[in-house]
Amino acid sequence: MKHLYMLFIAFIPVTGFCQMVTGTVKDGNQKPLEGITVTEKGTHNGTVTDDKGQFIIKIATAKPILLFTAANMGKYEIPVNGKKEIIITLYPKLNSLDEVQVIAYGTSTQRNTVGSITKVTSSEIDQQPVSNPLAALEGRVPGLIVTATSGMPGASFTVQVRGQNTLNPNGGGLSPIDQPLFIIDGVPFAPQNTNVNQFSSAISPGAGHVYGNPYGGVSPFNSINPADIESIEVLRDADATAIYGSRGGNGVILITTKKGKIGKTNLVVGFDDGVSVVGHLMPMMNTQQYLQMRREAFANDGLTPNNILYDPAYAPDLTVFDQARYTNWQKYFIGNTSHHINTNEAISGGTANTQFRIAGGFNRDTYIFPGDYADNRASFSSNIHHVSDDKKFTLDFTTTYSYDKNNTSGSQNLLTGYSLEPNYPSPIDNNGNLVWNYKGVPLDGSYASQNPYTSFKTAYSYSNTSLNANLLMGYEIIRGLTFRTSLGYGTFENNEFSSTPIDSQNPSYNPTATAQFGTSDAKTWIIEPQLEYKSTFKKVSYSFLAGGTFQQSSLNTTQVEGFGYINDDLINSISGSSTQTASDGSTDYKYTAGFARFNLKWDSKYIIDINGRRDGSSRFGPGKQFGNFGSAAAGWLFSEENFIKNHIPFLSYGKLRGSYGVTGSDGIGDYNYISRFAPTAYSYAGTLGYLPQNLANSQFSWATTKKLEFGLELGFLQDRFLFTSDWFRNRTGNQLINYLLPSQTGFGSVVENSPALVQNTGWEFTLLAKILASKDFSWNISFNATIPQNKLLAFPGLASSSYSTTYIVGQSINEITGLKSAGVNPATGLFQFYDANGKITSTPQIPSGNNFNDYYNIGNRDPKVYGGLQNSFNYKNFQLGIFMEFKKQMGINYLGQLNGTPGWEFNQPAAIIAAHWTGPGDNNATLQKYVSQYGEAAIEQANFERSNGIYSDASYIRVKTVSLSYLIPSNSLKKLSVKSLRIYVNAQNLFTITDYKGNDPETQNFYGVPPLKTITCGLQLNL
Helix, strand or coil: HHHHHHHHHHHHHHHHHEEEEEEEECCCCCEECCCCEEEEECCCCCEEECCCCCCEECCCCCCCEEEEEEEEEEEEEEECCCCEEEECCCEEEHHHHHHHECCEEEEEECCCCCCCCEEEEEHHCCCCCCCCCHHHHCCCCCEEEEEECCCCCCEEEEEECCCCCCCCCCCCCCCCCCCCCCEEECCCCCCCCCCCCCCCCCCCCCCCCCCCCCCEECCCHHHHHHHHHHEEECCCCHHHHHHHHHHHCCCCEEEECCCCEEEEEEEEEEEEEEEECCCCCCCCCCHHHHHHHHHHHHHCCCCCCCCCCCCCCCHHHCCCCCCCCCCCCHHHHHHEEEEEEEEEEEEEEEEEEEEEEEEEEEEECCCCCCCCCEEEEEEEEEEEECCCCCEEEEEHHHHHHHEEEEEECCCCCCCCCCCCCCCCCCCCCCCEEECCCCCCEEECCCCCCCCHHHHCCEEEEEEEEEEEEEEEEEEEEEEEEEEEEEEEEEEEEEEEEECHHHHCCCHHHCCEEEEEEEEEEEHHHHEEEEEEEEEEEEEEEEEEEEEEEEEEEEEEEEEEEEEEEEHHHHHCCCCCCCCCEEEEEEEEEEEEEEEEEEEEEECEEEEEEEEEEEEEECCCCCCEEEEEEEEEEEEEEHHHHHHHHCCCCCEEEEEEEEEEEEEEEEECCCCCCCCCCEEECEEEEECEEEEEEECCCCCCEEEEEEEEEEEEEECCCCEEEEEEEEEEEEECCCCCEEECCCCCHHCCCCEECCCCCEEEEEEEEEEEEEEEEEEEEEEEEEEEEEEEEEEEEECCCHHHHHCCCCCCCEEEEEEEEEEEEEECCCCCCCCCEEEECCCEEECCCEEECECCCCCCCECCCCCEEEEEEEEEEEECCCCEEEEEEECCCEEEEECCCCCCCCCCCCCCCHHHHEEECCCCCCCCCCCCCCCCCCCHHHHHHHHCCCEEEEEEECCCCEEEEEEEEECCHHHHHHHHCCEEEEEEEEEEEEEEECCCCCCCCCCCCCCCCCEEEEEEEEEEEEE
């Protein structure tokens, strides 16, 4: 009996440390935590929690202690003490590494992803007084360049991720910019980032020499209310974008709108009011300086100014106009103050099963021009999220809707209005009527400058409605296996009107009015069924996602023009015209794909991510319609290794990652693989005919971009300092282009694949630092910088191709070729240049055939480095944010956009005075002499505008955003039943540090509206 008792006592520990312990791990909101590593301390015995937060572990020691760890959670220890079931709560480490990031078809965190993704949060957006969300991205994301085309309300922005991948597919003229794919709440934005206007206006002046705004137009993103946005994620590398296949070849930008949260119903009301002005402008000549220029010009031509019509020396500004009169036309036209009003209201709340949010907003921005010009936008958004009691069924329904109306001048001449003679007579009489004749001088542009007030008479307006809706439903079939379907629909409808009324024209010519009416309707629908399986096994957690995409997009446009209106009151009706012409267009694009993603994480240290996609596009002919794309990526969280923890304790976070993949492109337009016909513009014998539109080619196929990237992420001193560096290389081949053809073929070009290979490489850096942190004061810094390089690696047959004088192998595809200026001839006062042999000549030869002749490689306008720096200060209830954007680049200066040759009857920048040639022997002049007539000087001026003389340093540092806010203490609000009240002042484009020779180094457009300096005051009330 004694021996049996001793055996029983000895067996007790064995049964204790062989027992099975189960448990559940939850977060602070009592939601299950997946992927938490559970180990028995002092042993290699461990497991990982599943998607329910549950685990089972077999105890191996007599007095077991369980250790719960995860890369993004605080460490937790608990003794078992004989318990068979344990429930614990873990809390996350609070830093940006663990913020939720939206990725393709899901979410992740920076700690757990191996892709290159940057998130811009709603708090960063809210600090900026902007009406277009694209403006909120400038300088804030490495690898992303966002550039304003104008400071006018509703104007477009160009957006590019990691450089230009493709050659100019149009074979000359304006080169399209590679735009990323924009997705809003899972639905591709219907118009993407293409200008939605069809007619020219002050907001879309075109690519002319003077206006210099080739990408200007109306931005569709102005229809989106920034206050509705929760976050914007920019996806750059292959791992992040390859699952989007051909659509993500140029990067992807995901916009996620705000959602409701669990809790009591909450009402948030915001209102702000402000003003905007032009920051810096180059001064123009005053009357004395202008008249001196004109007199010197006539003297150089050996002419005496007179008031004789048709005479070469006719100069009414010198002989008729008041010589003492001075009007600062620059101040009059663009020196005014625009006003900004914005208000937003949102109500949200919900239970654990159902949350909702409903919001509305109104925004109004006026123009800096004289006149009643403004952009008005009303917006509405809603969201509902529901989950069933058994947590198996989920539903999300999101909608955004807006109506935007903008009116401005229909004349581009409004932009060049300040080149008017400073002594020009009053444009209107005492009754407010336009003056067409002053003391016998016609003011209609024939012999003196046109009456500038005609621009205020020509009207342009557009209105658009935008709808984006998505329904996402999911059901967990079995544990870990979920089926979901995303159903999306987007539409963008635009209406335009442009008119030239009778009262904007000289009545001496018996004018009639004309009007243009245009519509465009972009639609897209998308269906994406998905099946996802998540599971864990010991220290391994993995997931597999498979799905498909069915998408169709269409664009329908109409243009109707009416002529012969005899009454301006009828100009808004097409039926009021005596003659009409009409045209329309329609395109349909169909896209289908199957995709899959496999993700594996082992021991919270090693990550593998594999993506694959097979795309089908309607833009290719039979046998060419499908392409295969994919990526593979891996990451190593080496900071979780014991040898790092034990020997480098100050290194709190470290990750190495790399990715490689292939994305594609079908961006060449629709229907090019078949022959297309269209009706002729004019009838023959009373019957319309048909003309062929293109040369068919069914053999072209997908362009491909091969993306390679390596990244290093480091955190120091408990992640107080976070540093990330990325090196990337994108190579795009099998280029899709419109290859230029001789005119004898009957067509100017044909779509085909080019063997050219374009490479974009670069370094990207980010730094997040918590400089100071105390109870009452904190100071945080966020910095990013990108050093890019673009290069044409190869172009077989370039020398004999249509692109022989467009591209240079080994140089950027944006390389600029032009004449090389040799300054001003001291004897003649005319520009001179270097020929191909380095000799000075006054008759340089421009390219012809396949020869550059006297053209040199004069550089490119690619940025050399760009980025931004954010400083955030918090003192008690005060918050101050200062964000600076910087860019080092070369750009076109004001000398490339002069309105006329200096000396002609146009005012010029005052900077020309000290730089122009004044007489024989003037060796210091950098600009040629003044002239009054078209002749040799005008020819040399045209040559100069093809030379390196019009390019100079356009680098800048801009204080982009300054925001100051104060949160009123809650004790002061109790009697008002107000939860919180914040008052704030925000400023945008406060000032710019630059040596740029022009008005603005960003837009580089002398006769345009630069980004405006804006200051707003507002409040946000939480009820």
